[in-house]
Structures are given as structure tokens and as C-alpha cells.
Amino acid sequence: MQTRTGDDLIQLLLTRSADDDVVGPAANDLLDEFWAGYPVTNLTRLLHSGDDKLVRTGAWLLSELGELGGSLIGEVPALLSHPLRQVRFFAIEAVLLNGQTWHGPLIAQVMNLSTDGDSAVRWKVLGFLAEASTDQLRAGAVSLGPGRVKEPAEWLVRHDDEQPDPRDVVARLEGPDQVARLFAAAAAARWAEEDPNLLMHAATAEDEEIRSFAQEWLEDEES
Template sequence: MGTPMKRGEELVGLLATPGLGRDEIGRAANELLSALFAGFPVTALVPLLRSENTEAVKAGAWLVSELGEGAAPVIGEIAALLAHPQAYVRHFALDAVITATTEADGELIAGGIRLVDDPNPGVREKVIRLLSVIPAARLAAALPHLIGDTGHELTTWLLREAEHPEEAAGATARLESADPAERRFAAALALRIADHNDEPLARAAEASDPDIASLAAFVLRRRDRRRRRSR
């Protein structure tokens, strides 16, 4: 099998090869992930992330999503992934925006926020999660890059409302807005403040927007299971 470095390079080359079967891609990607956690350089993923082979890019995006903060060395590649035609790639690229950015990455964070209107429901849900968990300072860093975009007003609103979680009126009112983006930001706010005020989250679980209702209901069920286990 050779040295770990050589094996990592072999796996990158294998994943870049067109025509691999799904099982072979899965095995190679999982082995490469182990190599990355063992010290294989994250920057070695760049050929996959820039590949013209869609399956290679998908594998690279998944690997980046699994690295958490460890994806920071390739953060400069993420903007292109957010614009990728494959929803799978956009979805996993958002994980890097959530976990590997800093306040210096405001433009990239803004790019993630703009996907709130993505045509793919899984991508839209990941943006809601981004808005619900990313630190306020990083959201604020995105604001200068959202000027002229509806995301600027909505992100400003979310940050302002989240400072006073006991006041739920703003979140609950916008859950039934005619504007889908407003509904998604309201859902993100409900998730963001749920530890302090869970009324908006309960309302979100009953929202007429099925995507928001299912996400909120899932979060509530997961929270209830955790509470039962902790008793």
C-alpha cells in the first residue's frame, strides 16, 4: 500500500478518474477521509474540487464537509463550489461555510446566505441551518457583501431579533410571510433562539410552509429525545 502520503495521493488520483462506480467512490472517499484525519494535507483535495469530473467534485465536497474546521486550508475553493450546478456540491460546500469560516470570510458567508432561494430544498434547508448556528460576528461580517440584496435586510433583522430572544413576535409573524425568503429567515431565527424561547420553534413546526414545518418538527423531536435521555 506504500506510505500514508503515497496512499493519499493514490486515492486522490483514483477519485479523479472518470467512470468509477458508486461503491468504489464511497470506499476511496472514506479511506481518504481517514488519511486526512491522520495528517494527509487537506490542500491535496484541490484537484478534486477543481475537477471537470462532476463525481470527483462531489467526492471532494463531501470530504470538505466532513473536515469541520479542518477544511480551512481550502476555504478559498468554497465560493466556486457554492456556485456549482450540482445541488449535492452546493449542499456540502455550505458545511464548510458553517464550520471553517472566520470573520475574515464575510464575502464567502454572504455567498452562502444568498442560497436561501436555491431551487433545491436540501440546499435551502442547509442555509436555514447556517443562519441558525453561525456566530453573530460572522453573520455581521457578511453584511457589507449583501448590500443591495434582500439578504442584507433579513440578516440585519435576524441579528437584531436574536439579541432579544424573549420577544418572539418578529419570528412568529414572518413564519407566514408571503415571501419565502422571509419565512426561511424566520425559521432560522426560531432555531437560533430555541434554547431561550421555544415558542417560535413550536409555531414553525405548525407552519404552512412544509419545508419549514418538517425541519422544525425534526429539531423538536431530536431535542425531546435528548431531554428524555438526560433524565
């Protein structure tokens, strides 16, 4: 079988984007090409294609490239606001892997997706909040404008160095505001090694998003 170069694979994707049997294998092969040294900047040919399916494939590739995709961080704001939920989902991972302290507005954009209308995107934001560094969280919180996300974001940052009052976390987990519940669950996950009780409480929450996330996090901690 003839080996395709990175250019060949991108051209194949551009011309056969409607063929799922082609797109999946070609995307995997292209990822290998990037890891082998093919310039990651060529990924912009997919991201700027105007084809939603190719933008989704490009966002997935970017999320899989880890720090290698850092040079494309400028592409991420548009991906975070893309109408396809899968694109927003994958873009969040790219920010987690490559967001620096000087990318505060970009991290704030991720935090604002805690109000996204899609549960999968909100779940991914929760994972971001649980895994991001303190510096990333602080940069994002500082860059947030007024709104329902700013207070819980500042609360999370404030309690990243000093363990929050368990009663406060529980009250937020059980409160009426979905965003506050999400940030409280992130705090519970971040402090799980020191005090797993908060995350165990989150694992029994009525909010299915919070409950499923906490249960999965606890399972990962045990494995």
C-alpha cells in the same frame, strides 16, 4: 489487502470516478488518510478535476474535515455556485465550520442561497443560519448587497442579542416571502432554549421546509 496511500486513493478516484463501488469506499479511506496527516491541499486534485462526480466527492470530504479543511476555504466560493446541488449543500457546511469574520463575502454568498431553486440547499442554509455564530451572521449581513436577503439578514442579526417580538416572528413565518420565513425560522431556532414556543409554532407552519426543519430541531433539543 494492500494499504493504499492518499496519493493512491486520489489516483484511484481520478481514474474510476464512474464506478460507485469504487468511489464510496475510496472516499472514506481518503478521509481517514487526511485525518492521519495526509495534506488536505491534495483535495484540490478532485475539486479541480472537471469531473462533477469528483467535485461532489471533494466537497463532501471538505465538509467532513471540519476545521482541518480551513486551509481550503478559498475553494469554497466556486463550490457554492456549482451547478450540482450536492456540491452547494456540502460547501455550506464548510463555511459554517471555517468561516471567520473576515470571510463576510463568503458568508453572504451562503445567505444568498436562501433564494436557491433547490429545497435541499435552502434547508441547509436554514441550518447554517440557526447554527452560525453571531459574528458570522454579522459579517455576512454587512457584506450583502441590495436585494431581498439583506433586510431579513439584518433583522436576524439585530435580534440575536435581543429576543425578537414573538408577533413579528410569527408574522414573518406566516408571510408571503419565502426568504423572510426562512430567516424567521432561524431566529426561532436560535431562541429555542429561552422560548421554545416560536419554534413549536414553526413546526406547524404550512411551509413544508420550515415545518420539517423546526420539527427536527425540536426533536434534537429533546434528545
